[in-house]
Amino acid sequence: MSYTNFTLETDSDxxxxxxxxMTDKTMNVFTLEVLEELDAIVDKVTNDExxxxxxxxxxxxxxxxxxxxxxxxxxxxxxxxxxxxxxEGVAQILFDQIGQMTSLFRKLETxxxxxxxxxxxxxxxxxxxxxxxxxxxxxADAGHVKMALPEVKVGIFPGAGxxxxxxxxxxxxxxxxxxxxxxxxxxxxxxxxxxVHDIVEPDQLIETAKQMIRDGLKPVQPWDExxxxxxxxxxxxxxxxxxxxxxxxxxxxxxxxxxxAAIAIIKCVYEGLQVPFDTGLRIEQRYFTEILQTPEAYxxxxxxxxxxxxxxxxxxxxxxxxxxxxSKIGVIGAGFxxxxxxxxxxxxxxxxxxxxxxxxxxDKGKAxxxxxxxxxxxxxxxxxxxxDKLLSxxxxxxxxxxxxxxxxxxxAVFEDRGIKKTVTEATEAVLxxxxxxxxxxxxxxxxxxAENSKRPDDFVGIHFFSPVDKMMLVEIILGEKTGDRAxxxxxxxxxxxxxxxxxxxxxxxxxVNRCVMRYMNxxxxxxxxxxxxxxxxxxxxxxxxxxxPLALNDEVAIDLTQKIHRATIAxxxxxxVDPRHxxxxxxxxxxxxxxxxxxGKGFYDYPAKPAKKHLWPGLKDLYPQQDPDNVxxxxxxxxxxxxxxxxxxxxVEEGIVTDPREADIGSILGFGFAPYTGGALSYIDEIxxxxxxxxxxxxxxxxxxxxxxxxxxKDMATKGDSFYSRFGQGAGIxxxx
Ligand code: NAD
Numbered sequence: 001m002s003y004t005n006f007t008l009e010t011d012s013d014x015x016x017x018x019x020x021x022m023t024d025k026t027m028n029v030f031t032l033e034v035l036e037e038l039d040a041i042v043d044k045v046t047n048d049e050x051x052x053x054x055x056x057x058x059x060x061x062x063x064x065x066x067x068x069x070x071x072x073x074x075x076x077x078x079x080x081x082x083x084x085x086x087x088e089g090v091a092q093i094l095f096d097q098i099g100q101m102t103s104l105f106r107k108l109e110t111x112x113x114x115x116x117x118x119x120x121x122x123x124x125x126x127x128x129x130x131x132x133x134x135x136x137x138x139x140a141d142a143g144h145v146k147m148a149l150p151e152v153k154v155g156i157f158p159g160a161g162x163x164x165x166x167x168x169x170x171x172x173x174x175x176x177x178x179x180x181x182x183x184x185x186x187x188x189x190x191x192x193x194x195x196v197h198d199i200v201e202p203d204q205l206i207e208t209a210k211q212m213i214r215d216g217l218k219p220v221q222p223w224d225e226x227x228x229x230x231x232x233x234x235x236x237x238x239x240x241x242x243x244x245x246x247x248x249x250x251x252x253x254x255x256x257x258x259x260x261a262a263i264a265i266i267k268c269v270y271e272g273l274q275v276p277f278d279t280g281l282r283i284e285q286r287y288f289t290e291i292l293q294t295p296e297a298y299x300x301x302x303x304x305x306x307x308x309x310x311x312x313x314x315x316x317x318x319x320x321x322x323x324x325x326x327s328k329i330g331v332i333g334a335g336f337x338x339x340x341x342x343x344x345x346x347x348x349x350x351x352x353x354x355x356x357x358x359x360x361x362x363d364k365g366k367a368x369x370x371x372x373x374x375x376x377x378x379x380x381x382x383x384x385x386x387x388d389k390l391l392s393x394x395x396x397x398x399x400x401x402x403x404x405x406x407x408x409x410x411x412a413v414f415e416d417r418g419i420k421k422t423v424t425e426a427t428e429a430v431l432x433x434x435x436x437x438x439x440x441x442x443x444x445x446x447x448x449x450a451e452n453s454k455r456p457d458d459f460v461g462i463h464f465f466s467p468v469d470k471m472m473l474v475e476i477i478l479g480e481k482t483g484d485r486a487x488x489x490x491x492x493x494x495x496x497x498x499x500x501x502x503x504x505x506x507x508x509x510x511x512v513n514r515c516v517m518r519y520m521n522x523x524x525x526x527x528x529x530x531x532x533x534x535x536x537x538x539x540x541x542x543x544x545x546x547x548x549p550l551a552l553n554d555e556v557a558i559d560l561t562q563k564i565h566r567a568t569i570a571x572x573x574x575x576x577v578d579p580r581h582x583x584x585x586x587x588x589x590x591x592x593x594x595x596x597x598x599x600g601k602g603f604y605d606y607p608a609k610p611a612k613k614h615l616w617p618g619l620k621d622l623y624p625q626q627d628p629d630n631v632x633x634x635x636x637x638x639x640x641x642x643x644x645x646x647x648x649x650x651x652v653e654e655g656i657v658t659d660p661r662e663a664d665i666g667s668i669l670g671f672g673f674a675p676y677t678g679g680a681l682s683y684i685d686e687i688x689x690x691x692x693x694x695x696x697x698x699x700x701x702x703x704x705x706x707x708x709x710x711x712x713x714k715d716m717a718t719k720g721d722s723f724y725s726r727f728g729q730g731a732g733i734x735x736x737x
Pocket of ligand 1: 338422
């Protein structure tokens with residue numbers, strides 16, 4: 001029999017080499033067809049007397065990315081509605097479907113012949129679960145080889161035996177840590193945990209795997225042997241008594257029980273280790289069925305897997321424009337942002353000219369990369385050779401003629417219209433027509449800045465977030481005259497530096513900062529109302545935000561907030577900013593000199609290390625404090641989530657954001673909006689427009705006009721629309737590349 005996704009070659013020793021290589025995909029993934037073919041291969045290996053055992057590997061540089069989550073996403077779409085009408089029927093269908101992978105892997109490990117997984121590259125999720133079902137595992141000793149069970153990151157969990165096999169191979173604490181965080185394991189770490197048996201040079205991989213079989217590898221898993229003992233001790237043992245009471249507490253501390261999948265992993269391990277292996281698999285299958293029906297799984301798979309991939313692949317790229325290969329990028333302004341932009345560009349292998357007013361400032365910008373490279377080498381994340389190459393790509397300069405030939409120039413000079421004008425003109429004087437000029441401004445509308453340009457159709461906003469090397473999101477801002485080619489070049493650049501783009505239309509604050517301002521504004525109001533600051537910070541984190549709004553404001557700088565207040569009032573009038581907020585921020589900066597983390601004094605105090613930051617005690621003296629027992633945790637939580645979601649909805653209504661996928665991804669990658677919701681608009685969609693409008697009216701009655709539902713939301717409530725039903729599938733915008 002021939003297979004579409006695998007090849008099978010049996011050598012003279014009777015060892016079958018099963019090579020997984022999907023011709024129509026760049027990465028191997030589990031599809032229904034793959035499962036069927038693998039099932040047939042397991043049968044063949046089992047029944048063919050000439051075959052003594054099998055080695056499974058990949059024909060690609062990666063092993064496999066695991067299950068094809070796009071298939072899962074489409075199953076979700078189908079069951080999401082059906083579930084409301086026929087919950088039990090849906091649960092049964094899911095239970096049966098997910099059992100297919102579990103049974104196949106169980107069949108493989110009990111087939112009576114030895115299987116070895118030869119892991120030659122990234123091996124994720126279901127593929128690692130399959131490898132764990134093999135009797136032997138060998139990994140190639142190379143930097144690109146990683147193993148993980150990362151499902152929790154998209155709201156699901158390892159549901160094909162992972163939760164049962166990992167803690168039967170290693171200690172329970174490491175097993176739980178690995179699965180509840182989805183962390184990557186290097187071959188060395190996987191071996192230390194007992195999850196792989198051997199690590200060898202890449203060119204020895206297949207031979208070593210085959211030799212394991214020739215050496216008589218037993219085709220029986222440890223848990224199928226009589227007298228099997230858990231490596232980390234029983235649940236009901238002194239070790240178990242040390243570990244388990246802390247497990248739930250730790251999870252709650254880290255994620256406030258917002259992620260049902262993480263909780264399910266703990267239950268699977270705890271319950272599954274107290275019963276025989278096959279019963280454990282059944283427990284896992286039941287919890288997996290339950291988790292697949294949660295709104296968190298639905299929303300997280302959609303946003304953090306499907307939409308993220310689509311945006312990364314260029315969902316918003318205009319069709320019919322040739323892809324740009326970058327031979328040179330210019331960055332003007334080698335300060336905080338420009339230095340970071342130069343680093344990520346050089347890291348992507350693109351030569352960068354980094355320009356500042358004088359050579360010293362330009363050199364200082366390059367020194368930022370030298371620091372990052374040195375830190376990466378110290379952590380053994382970068383070789384000397386790669387470090388040298390990266391640094392050689394950055395040319396600090398003061399000479400604009402060095403920009404000649406650049407396909408794209410990004411300015412990150414002071415936030416000053418006059419300086420930006422000078423820089424735009426000086427750059428255009430040397431840039432060939434067709435090269436694109438981008439501004440990294442965070443507050444100045446792109447349409448206005450483009451007036452400084454002779455070629456406004458080649459002018460675009462490329463808005464990075466700090467720190468540039470860590471933040472994965474980039475906002476691309478279209479001015480009124482920005483042309484399709486400039487957009488395409490900007491998207492090609494963001495793709496080249498491996499970040500995620502969202503494309504937004506021009507407005508004050510663009511998308512992300514508008515939403516972030518709402519988050520911080522709500523915290524200012526709460527402070528003024530006398531809500532204890534610790535409650536403000538902690539409840540924001542309970543709501544799923546990674547950083548409390550006051551800590552976030554300290555990072556951004558409180559005097560920057562003051563500047564933004566002043567600029568907004570100057571441009572839009574007194575009413576544009578809540579006077580209570582102006583007073584609070586002015587008091588912090590002008591009366592108390594508290595400008596944020598940079599000065600060691602903000603909403604928090606920052607004592608010298610190792611002491612940790614703590615809320616500034618004086619904050620409580622600014623306003624009469626409410627009794628914490630009278631403060632509703634739910635109300636605070638809702639205020640934070642609703643005010644941000646409402647702002648996201650406004651940006652859609654105003655045509656700033658045109659695609660719900662971008663609003664969702666922008667909110668999660670831009671400022672960590674409660675990822676379990678799938679993003680700011682998914683949050684509204686899950687509540688339902690009608691209920692959300694009621695929630696807004698209710699909050700508005702106590703906390704002000706800014707909670708009033710918008711006309712669009714009211715219309716959606718009347719029509720029963722969701723953002724994805726009304727604006728989804730990239731309605732009315734560019735095609736996927
Ligand atoms: P910065 O003050 O750290 O750096 C600005 C750099 O520009 C300085 O090195 C300065 O010497 C240089 N410069 C000034 N005039 C110049 C000229 N005429 N020619 C060449 N170089 C010149 O500022 P930053 O925080 O890096 O911000 C830069 C831009 O990025 C601003 O537009 C800002 O709004 C935007 N931005 C900042 C952040 C942030 O978090 N700091 C985030 C996103 C966007």
